[in-house]
Amino acid sequence: MSTDCIVHVVQGAVKGQQKVSSVFSKKKFYAFQGIPYAKPPVGLLRFKDPQQCESWSGVRDALSEPEICPQKHIILREVLGNEDCLYLNVYTPQLPNEASTLKAVMVWIHGGGFSFGSGNTDLHGPDYLMEQDVVLVTLNYRVGAFGFLSLENNDVPGNAGLKDQLMALRWVQQNIARFGGDPNNVTLFGESAGGASVHYHLLSPLSKGLFKRAIIQSASCTNQWALLSNAKERTFRLGEILGLQTENPGELLKFLQQVPSLDIVNSQFKTLTSVDKRNTLAFPFVPSIEVPGTGHNFLTIHPKTALRQGHFAHIPIMIGVTSKEGMVLLNDIPHTTEYFKVLDSNFERIVPLNIGLPNDSMERAVEKLKHLYFGDKSISWETLTHYIDFFGDILFYLGVNETVKAHAKLSKAPLYCYEFTYEGNLGMLKNVLKMKYPEGIDLSGVAHADDLGYIFKQNIPGLPTLEPGSEDEKVITRVTKMWTEFAKTGNPNAPGLGVKWESVSRNKLCYLEIGKSMKMVNGLPHSKRVEFWEKLLNPALKEKL
Template sequence: MRHAKKLVLFTLFAMNLIEQPAPEVTIEQGTLSGKINTEGTVFEYIGIPYAVVNITNRFQAPLPPPTWKGVYQAVDEIYSCPQATKYGVMGTEDCLRANVYVPVGAQGPLPVMVFIHGGAFIFGSGGKLLYGPEFLVKHNVILVTFNYRLGALGFICLGIKEAPGNAGLKDQIAALRWIKKNIAAFGGDPDNITIFGESAGAASTSILLASEATDGLFNRAIVQSGSSITNWAINKNPVWVASLLTKELGYDTKDPHEIYNILSKLPYKELIALKPIKPLGLYFDTELLHIPCIEKPLPGVEPVLTDLPYNLLSKKPKNVSVIYGSNNKEGYFLVARETPETLVKKNSHYLFASDLEFDNEDIAAKEAKKVKEFYFGTKGINQGTIMKLVDVYTHLYFEMPTLLETDLMVAANNTIVYNYYFEYSGSRNVLKSRTTFKDDDGACHADELFYLFNSRIWPFSVNRRDKKIVDWITKLWTNFAKYGHPTPDFQSDLPVRWIPSNRENKNFLYINDELKMGSLPNVASYNLWKYMYNNYRRTNLSSYF
């Protein structure tokens, strides 16, 4: 009976705590109030509008945020920007909301970490369903997450003033400007902001590193399993891609103005629901339609990208410290979708993407044979060599672009670069657990996220083995945000000293049951892809319009 009373009292306490408001905060837009999380450790300000988008500025940069009178209740999560799900199109067009998580009792000004969610530029959100704040915020940092436009709404690129391109990236920049202007009111330090992202969020982070539009908006960056110089980050034919949408509606046109007139008037749910098939040639391209583009110069329009990220990073890299990394078996989630039939078809494709270009098809075929023999020898692609295909996906789409971007950054005199390789397999490797490789070693794409974030989608408690990884990786990431070094000299609670890479050597932190420093993984694969991209990388802008 005594235990039952204690349980009732605890339950009433927890219920009461949920209803407790966080301290009011006054920003330029007005005064807002949040709430305290159930554990009483985090002040949550959820669903704050940081910019405005509606049908009047569809496909364009967002409008300034709204103001309000009274106290805005920042307690309701706007789930997402519009995206296709198995339940139909979810989300609302007016979706540009930020979530600010502040540690209770911490003394400011606090370092600020801004996370950019992934999802192939077509799905996802910054909400707590995946990105719960507790693991990071306990280290006395402020975490900010946010939504940005996805799919056709975020990445239609027609090269005209009405649809210049990269609206989703312009949302991200608007969010960073909002944070820079307002975070001090929450106790954050506007001069100590770290951006980080995973997958499409990592490609976005890398693009923001390359873009001149973001100068002065952040101080450090963490790029997890993505890159602006990967083959799936930049649209090589954006008007043609947009024409595939109008073709689904019965229009056969490649005129940008005609395409805009059709798509701008379409209800957003109908636009997002369009799923044309992207014809693929011999190259190992992805089927992603709506991704960032190189923008044509237009009067009165601020661009995000005026050149290829590779060219921008080569010519004028920011003096910003960066952590780059990937997981050792990223390709599990892609290979899990393959069938015996699709595997056979892959034998007739080049095992590289169309961000490479060749003087003629004979050279392309010769180099493709070199890549295929490197991974598969004489056996070809089939069920028996499926793990080699995992390596192809891992290396081509994620690991090697990250390494080649590292090469660009360490070539800059003032850039400090840290590299990691995440190999850990535990009970929080969520994406791998949903594939046929759930019992295999290694970490799938996105598996590290659930050691950084207290995801509500994975409600299982953290076991002792996983807790060690949670503690390590969150400490490393927040140390980097606080001090610019993930293992500063004055700390002794981490079992390793993370050594940055340099022009002569890439130094890697291997994250597994042990933390240890090591050299470049997969040296032969790196040399192969470095040769390919050094000799055949497509850098001519004319082929991207």
């Protein structure tokens, strides 16, 4: 391997390798995988805020992907990973020389409910984005209890996983120019929990100045599942499940730091109560509001308060959803005819208690909601698409639309909204659901995370492959051009799109529908149902129902 693949970062030298894209133009690019950006969070550093990465001597190989952080793998359903997992990957079409111009940088935050996932190429292959002449950074951050356990004190203030991401962004500022990337032109983007993370970075003073633009896919930090209100209580509950009952935070921390990581992964979901599950808190350890003055605080006020008061970075934003986000529930919970019968008889059980419906009119509100989604029909396979819409609204659309309106009202920076409606062959979740459920079930629409197959090359055996010249290929080209044009200029209107993507303003809500063709639509995605919810949740608007 030539010395051209050796890059000297602040911490030491790393050796990468030249690769060739497996799609489109077979473009050559450089890959540097498994570069440490923080000290391994092991031993007494477990649960703690990340520490600066130590330097090394000689040349460190960056030739293979790092191990993922400890988790139950979303596909294999096995507990995998290593706590020494704070590494990132850099993919660049060109290493710098005297004649080269630094390129726009896109830093990807993976999803996974803050409980699983990684930046690796099984789901996030760089091939498509390399065609668009940007530098891509993907990374691992601590998930589950390792990343989001909190004692609400100086020892463990919480949100270590978000602070891992922050540390990676600081590493990018220090080092990305050495890979041909422009540290002054960084776009932070992510999907699901990664999208919520991007939104949290927009709110956090600690992230100020570390990125210039943001893309939020299928999430908002105002979604119910993205914020934990009883983090300290849950930490003590985890200790009890693992064998220690104490009221002493120091004793609990010492105990938990000695428990095998496998036991923590297997026990953390047992901390979820029946109330948690009804409140759509599907993941036990997620971001929380930190107690001010406990270390370097990432988040000390409620996200909705920050939005309402305009305490967020006023930078260009793209934000959007897929057409059937709620389909993710079919993967998380096995659905049967009997299950639907139970839900139909007890519809109130799937209306979250913490969503904000007034207690004095809860029964009437539940009746109205059931009629809105199902009319006079029962919850069944026949009404599956309405069931999916119900959970799509609760889990995603309510929060995303609220976020769009808040930013449009107070920010002067451009804001672009979209809905991804193209149903192709590269949606991973849709393909998984087709294998899980019998033929004839209505799985129309674009499931949660299925847009990722048109941004990243996914390398999972058994999934459909990209056919040259196919409609899928055309959509990939179109989407990656818009995403990267936004990263380069702050405006997603790349040449040749055939439609002008208009920005949202306080006085004009609109979005781009990204389907087989593209068109602008007035309003926001699923606005009719979302507005019904907003009137239910706002007593001042109840008389309009």
